[in-house]
Amino acid sequence: MDWAGVARRQEERSSGAEGAVLRGNAAYGAGLAHLMLGDRSAAREWLGLAVAAYRESWSDAPPGSWGRPIAALKARLLAGEPAEAEARWALDAGADAAETPIGRYAAALAHLVLGDDERARAHADAVRTNDDFPRDVGDALAMIAAGTDAVGYVQAVEAVLESFETRDAYLEDVAVADTVLVLQALAEQRGLRAELDSPLLP
DSSP states (O other): OOHHHHHHHHHHHHHHOSSHHHHHHHHHHHHHHHHHHTOHHHHHHHHHHHHHHHHHHHTTOOTTOTHHHHHHHHHHHHHTOOOHHHHHHHHHTTGGGOOSHHHHHHHHHHHHHHTOHHHHHHHHHHHHTOTTSOHHHHHHHHHHHHOOOHHHHHHHHHHHHHHHHTOSOOGGGOOOOHHHHHHHHHHHTTTOOOOOOOTTOO
16 A cells, blocks of 8 residues: 555645545545554644544534544544543533434543543443444443453454454545554553554554
């Protein structure tokens, strides 16, 4: 994969995008490409631009637009930066009371970032039993929140990685297992980590 070319393409898309969400998605893709290149400084820059774009779009977003705070949370975690502000954004927007699995996913991520593993596990348990949400992601979140089942976490995150490796479509056509990287970042904070090897990971 020509990751330098992907990065340039995404940067150009972001610069020319009409609308904050499209600009944010392209900047997010550029950040992922720079992660794959091992350029963490450039990755932080573009992931930060993605967060800014998602926040800009929030005022015009319809109710239940959980993709924006989720993407912002993921961007901060991928950049290796504090994500507490984005976590509080999701919770202030009502993620705890969300009735949809994507809203509960936002709440689980937010509580993990803030260190409230008990609440995170409650939301993870809700999404892992919902047919409209990827069970392996919910399982991994629950294992991270529990913080004690290293084998269970490894099995869950390996299943998430396999789901990325067997899919045909990726955000912005950037083939990176970003959710796996986010789960690994949260797991590391709790002494959990899986040794993973994939062309979809840096």
